[in-house]
Amino acid sequence: MAYGMILQIVPQETVAQQVLVDVFSSPELKHCYAQTGSGLACVIKVTRQKALMAKKVQEETLAEAVETSMDTDTVTPELLFNLSYKQGLSPDTIAQQYGLTKADVLKAIREYVKSFRKL
Secondary structure: OOOHHHHHHOOOHHHHHHHHHHOOHHHHHHHHHHHHHOOOHHHHHHHHHHHHHHHHHHHHHHHHHHHHHHHHHOOOOOOOOOOHHOOOOOOOHHHHHOOOHHHHHHHHHHHHHHHHHHO
């Protein structure tokens, strides 16, 4: 249940797994349980807090990456691939941020993936 909640907020599995570990190893969980006595309510509350914090950190990291890439004025297929698959942005969002069409973003990502097949 907690993992599913986390994935809804933070869709990257590796980040979600780390958040899940953080939830069950956090002192907030024990403190919440001592106050309310309801384990399920505490797990839900702490899970949501931790997932939202992780999402905020990801968004800040992404904003820094976008600013850095905008400074160079070079939009490469590798950059678009990384934004899509490593940062979890949708092609629509990437297209909007860089002033491209969704089709151009998808084509660039496809070309980048094809370059791996040649190796």
